Amino acid sequence: MSADQGSGGPKSTLAAAAASRWRAVRRLDGSAPLSRRTLLRGLLGGAAIGIGLPPLDAFFDDHGERWLRDPWAPLLPRRAHAEGADGFPVRFGLFFWGNGTLPERWTPKGEGQGDAWQLSEQLAPLAAFKKKLCVVSGTRLGVPNSVPHFAGAAGILSGRPVKLAGTDHTFGGPSIDQIIAATAGKETRFGSLELAVEGNGLSYNGPNSQNPVEKSAHKAFARLFGKGFTLPGEDPIPDPTIGLRRSILDGVAIDCEQVRGKLGAADQLRLQAHLDAVRSLEKRLAKLEEDPPNLAACKLPAKPAEAYPDIEGRPQLVLRSQIMAELAAMALACDQTRVVSHWLTHPVSNVLFTGAVSGHHQLTHDEPGDQPQVHAIVLQCMQMAADYLKALDAIPEGNGTLLDHMAVLLCSEVSLGKTHSLEEMPVVIAGSASGKLKTDLHYRSKGGENTSKALMSIVRACGVDAATFGADDGLTKDGLAAIEA
């Protein structure tokens, strides 16, 4: 059944087969009490000796097309994440740009699947992926539009009204990437990745807890593929400091516990967040001691330059977005994470796009007529979205591509930037989440359903067993049945 049940091979194959079994156990049992390294160390009297083993295909059938379960799998805890028919986990991506669209030029023509619908003028850059897209139009955010732009951002990404405190505002709950990461991010080295081209992103763990984004591709590369990263087939380099680092984190956790009783309720929540993050880092360090999953498409991406300076006051958005896209694609292909967000620009971003005579946000409000410059900017954003999807679709996985095993949400925080409108929200889902979502579909909502429903469908397609999405006026219990396969 699996490759490691090799028949009549030489001795080395048998050794490899035995080793692969360990490997498989650890892959399937997150809390593996005994790693191969520990075992070897024990056998060799504690000396740290790395033994090179040949690459294994423990998770693949003879054609390399299946992420196989170990024969012992029935005895082991089930995986928490969603899994498609071919065994690859479902992964989530978010591609966000600020300041919306021009809805009249955004909404596709025709409704239904296949030839029944055509891409709109503003979605035209995504033409190469039409068969992998689901465009949801005609929905509206239920949340009150209390803070221009930000209410829309919180509304679409968290399904909740903005949480206001004086002149300041924050999300009322986690953003969709973190909702999915809470389940899908449990088994990987990084629970989620937040990469930004411009701005600080909008990934929230909860109120007043925003995840810092990585804006430097160079640093993102070092974090993902620098020291500690092991390519499939390579053995992790034994590193005794990892154990020490985990011991230190244990101590930090004890220190946190000791202050807990002295704090008020709100501060105890902050303390708990810190403590959870400490535990999460401990788990991620443990991952470094494991063998990497054997994934055929995992390769070391090209190392980005230290900086991509602005040219004539204009950031090199296309190039920087492209490089981040490639890092995200390979982070997913190497199973370093299963949740990525890509923050192209942010709400109210006034970045100077190519060809624009003014900042984006200013143009949305001040450009007269049918706003040709705003239109050109939306087209540039969609071209960068297409580049993003292209990077994901270039990774072969099983009989399809990485993109086929994903749900990638493309969205912005408003529809028409000029009026901060929360009607006709722009929502595109790329990838079928391993067949759980319909594709080549334009679903036009009649009567302005809550946009949260589309996000509910995505959250469930990504394997999160959630009863609801959002809260208050953004709350939904139902997804959009019409887009679910």
Next chain:
Amino acid sequence: MMVGTTGRARRGGDRLLAVPDALRQRRCADLFVALLCVAGAGCDTPEEPKTYAALAPPAAAWPRLTREQYRAVVSDVFGDDLALPSQLEPDASIEGMFAVGAAIATVSNRGVELYEDGARGIARQIVEKSGRLGDLLPCGLGSREACLQALVDRYAPRLWRRPATAEERGRVVAIGLKAGTALGTDADAIEYALVALLQAPQLLYRAEVGEPDPESKGSLRLTSFELAGKLALVLAGGAPDAELIARAADGSLHQPKVLRQEAERLLKLPSARRAVRAFASQWLHLDGLEGLNKDPTIFKHFSTDLGGAAREETLRLVEWLVFDQDADMRDLITTRTTFVDRRLAAIYDVPAAVEDGYGQVTLPASGLRRGLLGHVSFLASRSHPVSSSATLRGVFIREALLCEQVPLPPSNLNTAIPEASAAAPTLKERLIAHMLEPNCNGCHSFTDPPGFGLENFDGIGRYRSHDNGALIDPSGAIDGVQFKDAVELADAVANNPNYRKCLVEKVWAFANNRRPGKGTHGTLERLEDRFGDAGMRLRALFVDVVMDPSFRRLAVAKATP
């Protein structure tokens, strides 16, 4: 006393426009007046000798060190030649104040990873730099364990702002011993003990949980170490020094006389400049300047490092006023003195005083440029990438300098300002046309007129006499005070009673990691009166704020399950 006159002053305010719906016109202003009165700041001028409402102290807090504070504490303790982590969990901001955001800031997964990375990098540098280890910890004799214990005893009091408990010390020593065994050397043992010290919540947060106050039964005060740590961050921007630690250790810091001595001593140290710079940077929202972006085809003087230079100009002026002049803080708004490098000098059209770096210059007395409102840091950051913005500048004056709340623009509204036309060629005229919209008038008539006074400065802060070919009329009014140009606007802002009140609120918030609220009105009022009576000197205000009981008293917590 000027307290309480602000509401009436504004009621008589900007008669710039005749708008039919007078009620709507005053919406913003009335809202604010109502807030003020509700807040108890007093809406009538008191006649009798002043009494101040009693303090209701706040509950225990657990602020996180800001990124700047974390770096400062580490470099104070281990040396300022260390390369400190450039990336750390972002600070939370409340009205621009990271010190206030610190009390609600959390740490994400990524944040813990960055702290760990930072701690390892710092520890590695400490042990790798030849000679440093010996300086840090001369423990050639004795056991490794004794050496590690000495390390904790020596560094925890400053790094954690209190001594380690026996248990905490034991944990750090155990890590060091484990590292020594696994990796082999004393240096390894010390390196990992340092990594542990540097990741501890005792460093990253300030537990201010207090102890029973012997002088006031049933209430709490900060412990002497909590008080010392808070004092050091507020007045020195970093770790407590040995002398302050000694005052905390012997408990004498609880005596008001000693506390005052320490406060005045700290304000004389070079690190006080760092603290005041941190305050000014948060008060005046200078931290976003590094990302300043302008269209260089329109603004020939723009370069990507201009924002940082502009920030430095404003900080140097603040430093000079506070430490070299002990000036009245209204001078920040009205002075003709500033500090420019060659780029800023070119924008201001004055000769640079020095070839490299920043030199003191006096702006021409005949010009319109004066004080903070003439700085590139303010003018350029409160503008669009291609044009000026009277609205953004006005909002800054209202919110940061006068502590007035500007409501957010309504949603689902056409927010476009009218196009330039022959009848209305300048931004000012277009905005005045915009104000004719009843939905827009309420707030724009509150925010824009102060900005009109600065229309002689373009989107990067260069002087201009014309906008779109038409002569600029920089006149206007703010809170009933007419001004004919930027020079008079500066006087109007500096002498606005809300400017003084606002500065006191900002300093108090910076020092206490919270906005003034219920229970501190009397405190703020008293501080404001003293500030005014003493000539609006910032260092004296800092001393008053740390001497005030609101700096050291805590409410007795309700029992938490």
